[in-house]
Amino acid sequence: MTLSTLDPLRAIYSADIPAGEAWIHPIHKDQYFRIVDLHGNQAVDTLFYNAHNYADRYSAQDTVRAQQNLYLTTGSTLISTEGHSLLTIVADTCGRHDTLGGACSNESNMVRYAIEKRHMHACRASFLKAIAGFGHGLSKRDIPSNINFFMNVPVTPEGKLTFEDGISEAGKYVEMRADCDVLALISNCPQLNNPCNGYNPTPVRVLIWDGAEA
Amino acid sequence: MNAPVLWEETIQPGATWSHVLKRGTGLRLTDLEGGANAGALFYNFECPTERYNMPDTLKAQHIARLTEGFVLYSDMGRILCSITADTCGWHDPLSGFSGETEVLKKYGSATYQECRNDYHKNTRDGFLIELEKWGLSSRDLTASINFFSRVDVSEAGTMSFAPGNSAPGSHVELRAEMNVLAIVNTCQHPLDPNPEYQPRPVHVSILQTEPPQADDPCRISRAENERGFEITRRYFL
Numbered sequence: 001m002t003l004s005t006l007d008p009l010r011a012i013y014s015a016d017i018p019a020g021e022a023w024i025h026p027i028h029k030d031q032y033f034r035i036v037d038l039h040g041n042q043a044v045d046t047l048f049y050n051a052h053n054y055a056d057r058y059s060a061q062d063t064v065r066a067q068q069n070l071y072l073t074t075g076s077t078l079i080s081t082e083g084h085s086l087l088t089i090v091a092d093t094c095g096r097h098d099t100l101g102g103a104c105s106n107e108s109n110m111v112r113y114a115i116e117k118r119h120m121h122a123c124r125a126s127f128l129k130a131i132a133g134f135g136h137g138l139s140k141r142d143i144p145s146n147i148n149f150f151m152n153v154p155v156t157p158e159g160k161l162t163f164e165d166g167i168s169e170a171g172k173y174v175e176m177r178a179d180c181d182v183l184a185l186i187s188n189c190p191q192l193n194n195p196c197n198g199y200n201p202t203p204v205r206v207l208i209w210d211g212a213e214a
Numbered sequence: 215m216n217a218p219v220l221w222e223e224t225i226q227p228g229a230t231w232s233h234v235l236k237r238g239t240g241l242r243l244t245d246l247e248g249g250a251n252a253g254a255l256f257y258n259f260e261c262p263t264e265r266y267n268m269p270d271t272l273k274a275q276h277i278a279r280l281t282e283g284f285v286l287y288s289d290m291g292r293i294l295c296s297i298t299a300d301t302c303g304w305h306d307p308l309s310g311f312s313g314e315t316e317v318l319k320k321y322g323s324a325t326y327q328e329c330r331n332d333y334h335k336n337t338r339d340g341f342l343i344e345l346e347k348w349g350l351s352s353r354d355l356t357a358s359i360n361f362f363s364r365v366d367v368s369e370a371g372t373m374s375f376a377p378g379n380s381a382p383g384s385h386v387e388l389r390a391e392m393n394v395l396a397i398v399n400t401c402q403h404p405l406d407p408n409p410e411y412q413p414r415p416v417h418v419s420i421l422q423t424e425p426p427q428a429d430d431p432c433r434i435s436r437a438e439n440e441r442g443f444e445i446t447r448r449y450f451l
Contacts, residue, residue, distance in 0.1 A: 055353045060268070061310025065404055070308070070371040081355055083315055096371075100278070100308070102269020107291030111274050111442050124289075140263050140289075141353045155367045159279030159304065161272050 002074040004091035004175045006032055006209050013208035019201030020121050020190035022130035026051055027178045030211030033087065034175040035186075037094070037150045039202035041166035043189040044149040045103045045123040048078060048086045051181035054138060056082040060099040060145040070155055072097040072147060078176070081144075086182050091175035094168045098153040100161065102145045103127065104191045113193045126187035148189075149174050151196050165195055177211070217387075217421035225252075227413035230340030230399040232347065233420070234259045235390035237450075240298065240421035243398070245362045248382035250414035251403040252361040253311045253337045255345075256286060256294045257395040262350055264290045268307055268357035274438040278367065280305040280359060283435050285442060286388075292446040293439070294394045296432040298423075299387035302380050306360040308373065311337035312404035321411035334411050340399040348395060361386055362416075363403040375405040389423045389432075391446050 008014070011034075017023045019042070027033050035044055050056035062079040064070050072078075074092045077085045102108075103123035110118050124143065131138040150168035155161055190201050217240060224246070225231045235241055243252050258264035267289040271277075275284055282300035285293045312320075317336040324334040338355070345354050362380035365373050388396075400416045402408065426433055426443065433443045 055351070059310065061308065061357050064373065065309050068373045068405070070367055070373065081352065083313055100269060101273055102267065105270075105289065105291075107289070107445070108267075108270045108274070108287075110445060111270070111287065111291045111438050115441055115444065145267075145269050145357055153273075154369075155278040155371070157366065157368065159277060159367075161276050161278045163273070163276075 001093055001095055002091045003093065004034065006034070006175070006213055008207055010213055011207040011209050014205065016203045016205050017186060017188040018203045019188050020126065021188055022126040023186040023206060024130045024134050025184050027182050027184055027208060029178050029181050031178050032175060032209040032211065032214060033178060033184065034173050034207045035149055036171065036173040036205040037168045038170065038205055040170040041150065041168055041198035042202050042204055043151040043191070043196040044204050045187040045189050046147045046149055047144070047185040049183040050080055050084060050086065051183050054136065054142060054183070056080045056084060057142065057144060058086060058147070063099060070100060072099055085179040087176040087178050089174060090177050094150055094172040094174060096152060096167060097174060098148040098151040099145070100155070101148050101151060101153040103187060104189065109193060117193065120192065121190040123187035123189050127185060130185055163194060163196065166198065217423050220420045220422055222417065222419040225398060225400050225416045225418060227415050228335035228401050230344045230397065231418065232344045232395065232397045235394045235396050237390050237393055238423060238425065240387055240389045240423040241396060242385055242387045242419040242421055243361055244383065244385040244417040244419070245380045245414065246382065246417050247414050248380055250380060250400060250416050251363045251406065252416045253399045253401065254359045254361060255341060255356060255397040258288060258294065259393040259395045262348070262354065262395060264288045265356055266294060272307060274442065275436065278308060280307050283431055285432050285439055287442060291442065292449055293391040293442045295388040295390055296426065297386060298389045298432065302362055302384040302386055304364040304379055305386065306363045306365045309360055309365050309403065309405055311341065311358050313338035316404060324411065335401055337399045337401045340401065341397055344397045360403050365405060373405065375403060375407060387421065389426070391426070392449070
């Protein structure tokens, strides 16, 4: 648990992302980026791209390998497919974030819950809508495995993946410093079939500060 | 049950190999000397934007390792391959692959000019070159599987490479449930603590396989996989 000293009143950008919506936004080098779990237990599916080369994007495997640990928290550096440091987590009042569970999709819901659940809203649908609107040639090829901020997916020593109740609560936040110019893409998760959102998806808040504030 | 071998060859140490596994065939990977690593990527050959998806594979089966009885899911809810046999017991789906910088830092410089074909290769470049051959690019680099390697995870999440996971002759068999572009590279595992550049060969055998029956162990292992097989069946109708 690491607190931030940044004052939300001095943020240069603040927005609330309702559950089931996507958000795509640049974050410049040395800016600070905070995500606040306003109501608690809300999975925030997040991707980052090198703003100057979208083929160079967040890599879950490179990130966990670089720190030789599966969970993200203060001190974790988010590594790109080309080995660059995209952002570093500098404050975290939740304590553990997942990067193995990926994003829900219509199709993964069919496999995991029931073939009839294809119609239910899902993160990868939000990602696809966001990049379709954004343009710049981004397509499904550019949607790799993401980070799930505020989600708790422990791995056991026997090699099992478990989905535990969230360890986040209302007001918990995670804050990162951008190590280069990045593009952030968020789906505020609409999943209703498992406890990742406490069966009640809720809004989250994103804030950006200029580096000089720190 | 020994499936007929249609053809076979050896992937040299550090080399990269690719092949379109046709539905109804299988791929047997054999660690000839022990201690090999086979990094692998998988795509739907007909529509390569559909590809192996690490999180969907892990969360559908509640696993963080791969062995016999598990399947490899694409991002479209379909099963690319089933793991139908495995004498090794643990394959790593978590750690990914290293690139030029990591290999240079770990093993030092050994260029083609100096070393001819014993130059130091890295998995990322091997994957990239092979992807380009099929019209794909760095945008298509995605999470890989490290066959024959095991990485243990502690309660705190710490990852540690487990030496000696794969004995000489250990093998794993994948049955293609779709037409699957498979790319395999034999560089060392990125977390292998061995300071020497010592990649090992991996033998590949293409097998004639029987279609999965109603009681196929991969299919009936869990309800998720029964749905996965049904979604895959529908794709071909």
